[in-house]
Amino acid sequence: MSENVRSVSIGAIVTSDQPNEVLVAYGLGSCVAVCLYDPVARVGGMAHALLPETPGHGQKSSSGPAKFVDKGVPALVASVLKLGASRTRLKTGLCGGGQVLTIPGANTQFPIGERNVAAAEKALRQKGLGIHLQETGGNTGRTVRLQIADGQVTVKTFGKGVQVLDLASAKR
Amino acid sequence: MNEQSVSWYRGPLSRLVLQVSAGMENAARGLSGMLGRTITTGTLQAKVVRFSELYTDLGHPETGMVGIYLRMEGDLRGQAILILSVQSALDMADLLMEEPPGTSTTLGDLECSALGEVGNLTVAYFLNAMSSLTGKDLRPSPPAVMVNMLGAILNVLATTAGMTGDELLIIETVIQDPQDKLVEARFWVIPDLASEIE
Numbered sequence: 001m002s003e004n005v006r007s008v009s010i011g012a013i014v015t016s017d018q019p020n021e022v023l024v025a026y027g028l029g030s031c032v033a034v035c036l037y038d039p040v041a042r043v044g045g046m047a048h049a050l051l052p053e054t055p056g057h058g059q060k061s062s063s064g065p066a067k068f069v070d071k072g073v074p075a076l077v078a079s080v081l082k083l084g085a086s087r088t089r090l091k092t093g094l095c096g097g098g099q100v101l102t103i104p105g106a107n108t109q110f111p112i113g114e115r116n117v118a119a120a121e122k123a124l125r126q127k128g129l130g131i132h133l134q135e136t137g138g139n140t141g142r143t144v145r146l147q148i149a150d151g152q153v154t155v156k157t158f159g160k161g162v163q164v165l166d167l168a169s170a171k172r
Numbered sequence: 173m174n175e176q177s178v179s180w181y182r183g184p185l186s187r188l189v190l191q192v193s194a195g196m197e198n199a200a201r202g203l204s205g206m207l208g209r210t211i212t213t214g215t216l217q218a219k220v221v222r223f224s225e226l227y228t229d230l231g232h233p234e235t236g237m238v239g240i241y242l243r244m245e246g247d248l249r250g251q252a253i254l255i256l257s258v259q260s261a262l263d264m265a266d267l268l269m270e271e272p273p274g275t276s277t278t279l280g281d282l283e284c285s286a287l288g289e290v291g292n293l294t295v296a297y298f299l300n301a302m303s304s305l306t307g308k309d310l311r312p313s314p315p316a317v318m319v320n321m322l323g324a325i326l327n328v329l330a331t332t333a334g335m336t337g338d339e340l341l342i343i344e345t346v347i348q349d350p351q352d353k354l355v356e357a358r359f360w361v362i363p364d365l366a367s368e369i370e
Contacts (some may be wrong), residue, residue, distance in 0.1 A: 009224035010330060011338075027233030027323010030331055050223065050327075062339040063223050101241060101328045103316045112331055141324025143234050145207045158236065158321045 006032065008048045011055030013072060015045035015079045019149040028096035028142045030113035032120050033079065034066075034073055035093035035133075035144065037151040038085035039168035042150045045083075047076040051112065052119035061163045069116055073123035093133035093153055094120055095144040103137070132170035135163065184363050189216060195301040196345045196359060202297030203347065203355075207267045211355060214346035220366065230358070231254065233258040233323030238279065240291035241316045241328060242281035242301065247308035249364040251332055252295045254347070255325065256357035261287055263354040273354060277354065280291045294347075294359065329362060 001020045008014045008025045017024060023046040025033040037044040047066035054068045066072025081087060097117035117136045124131065133153060135142065140158040147153075151168030200305045204211040230238065238261040240254040244356070262276045265283040267277075268290065276283050292315050299310040318325050333340045339361050347357040 010226075010327075011223060027321040027327065029320070029324030029327030031327050050330060055335075063334070067223075067334065067338070098324065100324045103241075103313055105242065111225050119251055139320075141234075141321030141327075143321070143323075156234065158234075158324065162334055 008046045009064070010048055010050050011067040011072075011086050013045065013047045013064070013066045013075075013076050014077055015043070015083050016148045017041070017043045021148045023146045023148070024143065025096070026143045029098055029100040029146065030096070030116060031093060032069060032096040032116040032136070033144045034069075034076055034120050034124070035095070035146045035153060036076060036080045036085070037091045037093075037146065037167045038080065038089045039088050039091065039151050041086065042083045042148060042151075043080055043083045043085040044146050044151065045080040046144075046146055047072040047086075047118070049073075049116060052115040056090060060138070068121055069119035072122060074127060077127050077129070087128065090129060091132045091151065091170055092124055092129050093135075093144075093146075093165070093167050093170070094131055095135045095153075095155055096142055097136040098138050098140060098142070100141065102140055104130050130172045132172055133165050133167055135165070189218065189303045191302055192218075192361060193215065195298040196361075197300040198349075199294045199359065200347055202293050206290070207264070207292050207349070207355065208257060209267070209349050209351060209355075211347060211349050213359075217344045218341050219344070220222060221342060222339055223330045223334065224336035226330060226340070229239045231322055233321060233326070235322045236319065237322040237325060238287065239318040239320070239325035239326075239328070240287055240294075241318060242277075242291055242295045243313035244295070244310060244361075244363075246310045247306075248302070248310050251326075251329055251360075251362040251364075252298065252312070253293075253329065253360050253362075254291055254294060255300075255322075255360065258319070260354070260356050264290060264357075267354060279319050283362050284319070287317050288315040291317070298361070311330070329360075333362065333364070
């Protein structure tokens with residue numbers, strides 16, 4: 001069965017129950033990718049979020065349901081449950097949230113990467129979910145892949161090689 | 173280009189293009205003096221892109237690239253970036269340090285500092301020309317040099333623009349030396365869409 005790679009672009013949520021599919025978020029900087037996986041139902045999903053919170057003025061986004069972490073995580077959870085995942089079996093992984101840009105002498109606007117990770121942790125907690133895998137922070141780009149067949153997560157970090165992680169059997 | 177994307181600019185679009193074009197040509201002049209060789213600009217392009225379309229023709233988002241980034245402050249706020257391949261950055265560093273091409277093999281602190289100066293000068297010359305033409309106060313931030321995955325570099329642009337909208341207005345040219353192509357970089361100016369200039 002040939003592998004079908006589905007790219008998860010900024011703001012997008014992609015879910016799957018097809019064992020030949022692999023969900024991929026390329027070149028994460030401060031963006032955070034939230035991965036969910038049910039190892040029994042073999043259902044998974046990924047959200048690629050740009051910013052932590054929907055602005056107070058309720059900016060409407062046409063960039064997809066996961067532009068903001070606080071809206072993207074609940075939407076991702078709902079999507080994988082709809083596809084047959086069980087909330088009690090869900091494994092969660094976070095990737096990205098780096099600080100790629102540092103302007104010398106400037107008051108760093110805000111560590112968006114850190115805030116994205118914190119917002120994801122909070123949003124998952126509000127859904128009763130903890131974190132099973134986390135590869136976040138630092139100052140280098142990452143690509144994260146989630147294999148639907150077995151929950152294997154592969155993280156490629158710029159200049160540092162590839163890590164293969166098992167989300168299906170990861171414990172908090 | 174749709175109407176919304178140029179809402180920050182209240183003059184005719186042709187005037188804006190002329191001003192930005194003059195700014196970019198002035199940047200090339202400044203860079204020519206710094207590098208001691210003729211630097212030219214290619215055709216100016218203005219395009220509106222969504223975040224998901226950012227990784228257009230620059231390469232695969234995992235590709236290692238170099239981004240020399242500055243914020244623009246004052247009456248016109250926005251972002252400016254030079255994007256170049258690692259090899260082109262190494263060649264540019266050699267030119268700046270008056271070393272034979274091929275001398276630099278890694279982008280360490282010294283090389284990145286030199287590249288930061290390229291960003292400083294390029295954007296300062298660009299803004300000086302824009303300021304002369306518009307009479308506006310325009311200032312660059314200090315430069316930041318990123319050696320990273322292309323996707324992570326572009327993520328910076330998307331994050332900043334994403335705070336106010338879902339699209340980026342990118343005004344682009346290619347800066348290069350026509351002689352031996354040792355210098356080749358995309359020069360992008362991305363006005364904050366909330367910023368306005370008359």
